[in-house]
Amino acid sequence: MNEGKVRSYPSPQRAETCPLLLGVIFTLVVATLGNALSHLPVLDRVGAMLTSILLAVLYRNTVGYPEGLKDGIRFAGQKVLRFAIVLYGFKLNIQVIIHKGASLLLYDAQSIALSIAVTMLIAHIIGAERRLSLLLGIGTGVCGAAAIAAAAPVLEAEEEETAIGVGIVALVGTIFALAYAFLRSRLPLSPVEYGVLSGISLHRDSPCCRRSLPRRAGCPGGSASGKLGRVFLMVPLVFTIAIANRKRGGSQMRGNVPFPWFLAGFIATSLIGTYFPIPKDLLNLISTGASFLLASAMVGLGLNVHLANLRERALKPMAAMLTASVVLSLASYFTITH
Template structure:
């Protein structure tokens, strides 16, 4: 009887921490999304608010070790699920039809952001892991890009969470600055929309800034931004290749293929097909699924945020933060001239 009872209790002991950890990240994510609906917090967005809540919790009450397996599940598995579903946002057909001209500019933006970030970080002796992540986040699509490449780069959870937090903070500040500067700049609505799309960090930041110039500016801004999201696919495979090259002389180095990127591509194709050929009923499902992916990504970021210890962050994050600000300023200045030409 004792052996039977022990075998029944063992799965419970393993299952409860997983359920508890997932539930914990779900609860904080829910609070973050709730706060983001209030007028004073709308500009920050749910992801940034949820990460702040997770960090504050860690500093006051410590890391919840008893439910750590569930928290790690959110940080690892739910993260990959969110990236796969994120692919539904990408309309490949729209990019091919109207955005091919912007792809070259988007490619330049990504190379510029990563290159300048790494150059400045070396000069400032900033943490190279965080600097590379914020460079990729700045160039591509913010938190989603960081989340996609961090498993490839084998980044620490703490570094990933810090990078996402920095991108969320600076991206929000720049989006608000763009909205403020728009009436003062000698550029038309379309140029302003393109400028927002090729330079701001997150899709949400582009929507916030470009929306200030109207629906046409918002549409072209999101199109320009989607081109950068599209380039996340080749960038990820380039990073896989480079990481394997690094490990050529090191037998212990193994680069696990990020299969979730295949899911990302499949979902991108599926979403593009639904938009092009299927009835409106199916198209109406894309937005709710996109919201689910955002919520799962928020849960994952909470799992990562709980790994942040502020005393260590002070040492590691200040220089990457300065690097991110400088790169973002330079990128904004260069791209505003590019947007006028386009």
């Protein structure tokens, strides 16, 4: 009776697509949970991204790595990550940077150079991992997690390295942001000077600026403008690293150094967001989406973190970054007051 009937089988393409999609959905679900938990006391200080990474690390080291979803998780940690960086470009208002002039960009460039130089110097002295330390130096000097996410593919960083770097930079950034908020009324600085100080030395907003957007002047005296300048300089910095590594043939990396084409998308979205009449509500929605996708990508990376390796790998680079953060804060303060 069944003669003439052809039994259908799932195509290989469909079979491959299913775990890929489920893996991406898994990272989105964890990121959603991390975002929800980040509104709780204490966790509201560290933010959704770090909370999502912590959930991913906790899952990996208790339940285990979901091998069946590996393709989708890796897709989130690589492709979704790059797409989030492209969307992140909408946060960058180039017109604000042009209006503030070259002097602010010079301060920002000095902050980036100092952060990377001090981090790498201390890392060399204490024997910290070079690549993880460099990621932390870039994150400290530029704009935290987004800068690490942009630089990691160029440096051919391991997924565990990237996740550890993002977690450390988010944690240390939170500590310094709270310290800045505590010291604000105790420092002999005007609101404008304090804004410039936080803008050129903090990679994360202090609590008084937590809800500020690139097009708002809600932070005192140009804090947002200072951060915009550092985000702007992330593009030439990462391109420079990519070109330098390609010329060296990846001698100190693992071989094929990818060119960061996603940064071209970042530049394009920056130009679109700056010069095209896009409604503010839509820009805010895109900004929120970019942050959520970045958190989802960090979940994909965080699932590769082994707690057994964390102490050995993280402590020395973190010490180098903490030293660089203190030096940057002090140098920025004396630059502004003298």
